[in-house]
Amino acid sequence: xxxxxxxxxxxxxxxxxxxxxxxxxxxxxxxxxxxxxxxxxxxxxxxxxxxxxxxxxxxxxxxxxxxxxxxxxxxxxxxxxxxxxxxxxxxxxxxxxxxxxxxxxxxxxxxxxxxxxxxxxxxxxxxxxxxxxxxxxxxxxxxxxxxxxxxxxxxxxxxxxxxxxxxxxxxxxxxxxxxxxxxxxxxxxxxxxxxxxxxxxxxxxxxxxxxxxxxxxxxxxxxxxxxxxxxxxxxxxxxxxxxxxxxxxxxxxxxxxxxxxxxxxxxxxxxxxxxxxxxxxxxxxxxxxxxxxxxxxxxxxxxxxxxxxxxxxxxxxxxxxxxxxxxxxxxxxxxxxxx
Amino acid sequence: xxxxxxxxxxxxxxxxxxxxxxxxxxxxxxxxxxxxxxxxxxxxxxxxxxxxxxxxxxxxxxxxxxxxxxxxxxxxxxxxxxxxxxxxxxxxxxxxxxxxxxxxxxxxxxxxxxxxxxxxxxxxxxxxxxxxxxxxxxxxxxxxxxxxxxxxxxxxxxxxxxxxxxxxxxxxxxxxxxxxxxxxxxxxxxxxxxxxxxxxxxxxxxxxxxxxxxxxxxxxxxxxxxxxxxxxxxxxxxxxxxxxxxxxxxxxxxxxxxxxxxxxxxxxxxxxxxxxxxxxxxxxxxxxxxxxxxxxxxxxxxxxxxxxxxxxxxxxxxxxxxxxxxxxxxxxxxxxxxx
Numbered sequence: 015x016x017x018x019x020x021x022x023x024x025x026x027x028x029x030x031x032x033x034x035x036x037x038x039x040x041x042x043x044x045x046x047x048x049x050x051x052x053x054x055x056x057x058x059x060x061x062x063x064x065x066x067x068x069x070x071x072x073x074x075x076x077x078x079x080x081x082x083x084x085x086x087x088x089x090x091x092x093x094x095x096x097x098x099x100x101x102x103x104x105x106x107x108x109x110x111x112x113x114x115x116x117x118x119x120x121x122x123x124x125x126x127x128x129x130x131x132x133x134x135x136x137x138x139x140x141x142x143x144x145x146x147x148x149x150x151x152x153x154x155x156x157x158x159x160x161x162x163x164x165x166x167x168x169x170x171x172x173x174x175x176x177x178x179x180x181x182x183x184x185x186x187x188x189x190x191x192x193x194x195x196x197x198x199x200x201x202x203x204x205x206x207x208x209x210x211x212x213x214x215x216x217x218x219x220x221x222x223x224x225x226x227x228x229x230x231x232x233x234x235x236x237x238x239x240x241x242x243x244x245x246x247x248x249x250x251x252x253x254x255x256x257x258x259x260x261x262x263x264x265x266x267x268x269x270x271x272x273x274x275x276x277x278x279x280x281x282x283x284x285x286x287x288x289x290x291x292x293x294x295x296x297x298x299x300x301x302x303x304x305x306x307x308x309x310x311x312x313x314x315x316x317x318x319x320x321x322x323x324x325x326x327x328x329x330x331x332x333x334x335x336x337x338x339x340x341x342x343x344x345x346x347x348x349x350x351x352x353x
Numbered sequence: 354x355x356x357x358x359x360x361x362x363x364x365x366x367x368x369x370x371x372x373x374x375x376x377x378x379x380x381x382x383x384x385x386x387x388x389x390x391x392x393x394x395x396x397x398x399x400x401x402x403x404x405x406x407x408x409x410x411x412x413x414x415x416x417x418x419x420x421x422x423x424x425x426x427x428x429x430x431x432x433x434x435x436x437x438x439x440x441x442x443x444x445x446x447x448x449x450x451x452x453x454x455x456x457x458x459x460x461x462x463x464x465x466x467x468x469x470x471x472x473x474x475x476x477x478x479x480x481x482x483x484x485x486x487x488x489x490x491x492x493x494x495x496x497x498x499x500x501x502x503x504x505x506x507x508x509x510x511x512x513x514x515x516x517x518x519x520x521x522x523x524x525x526x527x528x529x530x531x532x533x534x535x536x537x538x539x540x541x542x543x544x545x546x547x548x549x550x551x552x553x554x555x556x557x558x559x560x561x562x563x564x565x566x567x568x569x570x571x572x573x574x575x576x577x578x579x580x581x582x583x584x585x586x587x588x589x590x591x592x593x594x595x596x597x598x599x600x601x602x603x604x605x606x607x608x609x610x611x612x613x614x615x616x617x618x619x620x621x622x623x624x625x626x627x628x629x630x631x632x633x634x635x636x637x638x639x640x641x642x643x644x645x646x647x648x649x650x651x652x653x654x655x656x657x658x659x660x661x662x663x664x665x666x667x668x669x670x671x672x673x674x675x676x677x678x679x680x681x682x683x684x685x686x687x688x689x690x691x692x
Contacts, residue, residue, distance in 0.1 A: 150502075150659070150665075151665060152491055152494070152498065152667075155491070155494075156491050159679075159683045160679075162683060162686055163489075163682045163686075164679075164682075165679060301647075303645060303668065305645070306644070308640075308663060309663060311663050320675050320679060321669055321670060323648075323670075324647060324648060324650050324669060324670050325669060326489075326667075326668070326669035326670075327666075327667070327668040327669055328665075328667055328668075329642065329665070329666040329667075329668070330660055330663060330664060330665035330666055331660060331662075331663050331665075336659050337659050337660070340498075340499075340502035340504060340659060341502075343501075343502045343503075344498045344501060344502050347501055347502075351691050352690050352691040
């Protein structure tokens with residue numbers, strides 16, 4: 015049978031691509047071929063201003079140029095990892111809805127994030143950001159649905175780092191942390207400096223986004239974050255850190271063994287209420303949905319007034335370019351399908 | 354912070370209520386007080402035609418009467434459990450979008466279900482039906498999102514009967530089936546004649562709805578359904594059946610013990626592909642997400658081209674008036690928020 019009728023009739027065009035160097039714009043839409051060329055160029059480290067049809071411009075100028083053209087329901091997709099809040103305000107002001115894969119604007123200063131949402135509301139624009147937590151998994155959308163149907167979120171508990179999930183899973187199987195980390199790096203699961211994953215800050219940013227959606231009014235530094243990186247290895251170079259990861263083996267092995275001795279499993283958990291957001295290691299009982307989490311899977315459990323005894327739980331791969339792209343596309347379709 | 358801006362500004366009015374006896378209509382919207390009176394009246398077995406402001410009419414006449422009024426984006430919500438396909442065509446033809454909590458129209462004859470969706474498409478109308486599977490859990494919406502982002506669904510596996518989940522969970526704990534059934538009836542988990550749950554037909558209907566959304570072109574009778582009710586107890590009266598449930602204890606106990614001896618758990622599972630839909634008892638391995646299913650929780654796992662190694666899994670309470678009402682409201686908001 016058919017998908018939901020509404021989305022079926024939507025024609026999407028990619029009319030522009032923008033980076034720090036400049037932009038390219040084609041009102042009729044960039045051809046697939048040209049898009050592929052741009053992607054290949056970016057992957058090779060080239061700048062848009064220097065590609066065929068590309069024009070050198072600051073972002074503000076690019077926005078002004080693009081906004082001069084009559085576009086039907088324009089949507090700006092932010093797939094950077096930068097602090098783009100100021101630029102996003104300009105896109106909103108020029109009539110664009112926003113889709114964010116970028117966590118920074120919503121996990122930055124509260125006033126900034128709130129200002130963005132207030133501006134969107136006052137302009138009748140929308141901001142969707144499904145992929146800021148769990149990539150393509152329907153986590154943010156589910157949270158919105160719960161809120162929109164007047165449920166009250168009591169607690170959100172989540173394992174939202176595939177990297178940390180993988181590492182703790184391997185440690186649980188008896189493997190030393192340093193060996194598991196080496197494999198995770200080989201598989202491309204980690205940031206170039208794996209301390210970015212191990213510090214818990216990526217999980218903290220996701221937790222802050224979820225927290226703010228349920229009324230937590232704090233800043234990133236009000237989140238309790240347990241870093242897995244010992245004090246002594248925080249200030250050293252990446253190379254020295256990688257040489258000395260063996261120093262972390264014993265402590266993590268012990269934590270994992272303790273959890274298992276108590277009948278549970280060690281997980282890196284984000285725990286979110288209106289009043290408090292914290293992220294760190296926790297021994298979850300064997301009866302918890304988090305006990306059965308596998309590999310790099312993410313999992314988020316919503317405990318609400320309606321889902322009180324048993325939570326609503328979403329589980330699955332929460333990272334990767336293809337599922338992230340799908341989540342971005344779903345957000346775009348959702349915006350395009352609404353007035 | 355704020356929910357998605359779009360839905361925030363929507364004003365919903367309940368302008369009509371319709372049953373077989375007649376209808377009530379109030380263009381400015383029925384007051385909360387009147388709505389509560391209607392609900393209380395229906396619960397007491399009264400008919401709308403006989404309530405204050407109610408008018409006697411056949412459904413076709415009621416639709417014609419209601420459609421005479423200028424309504425902004427009217428939505429018809431079907432919360433019956435009847436075969437309403439013919440009536441739903443009239444609602445569509447009179448300009449209504451549809452929200453179905455009722456499984457029958459989509460799980461009836463394929464031509465009928467397809468005709469409904471084709472009519473909706475040709476009229477630019479939409480049909481949403483989140484609560485036909487798993488009540489308020491975002492199962493149908495997730496399936497649509499996967500399809501809309503051009504993922505390909507390879508397999509859907511689900512435990513979508515809270516009643517059967519509860520019974521098998523109790524049997525797993527060593528309790529006899531007949532005792533567990535008694536408690537389930539006391540807790541209101543079963544249909545008045547529990548054979549309706551035990552026959553697997555409710556699960557089969559949900560499986561058929563999911564199957565049709567991924568391209569299964571068969572009818573309900575093409576689904577392999579394993580009934581838990583032995584041949585000898587199918588034709589007897591409800592009273593006789595309830596007296597003789599003890600006859601089912603041993604077989605179910607043995608099946609559960611076998612599953613556990615093999616390191617697994619006995620679940621009542623719907624298994625869905627484009628080519629085949631079947632529902633019945635299965636021993637799921639301890640490593641399966643279904644192994645950790647608790648109480649009356651539902652669980653649906655989507656294996657797709659993008660979610661291939663590990664599925665996308667949704668788990669939680671999949672029945673009950675409050676979560677069903679919330680799911681219906683989310684569908685209404687989704688329709689109201691789109692052009």
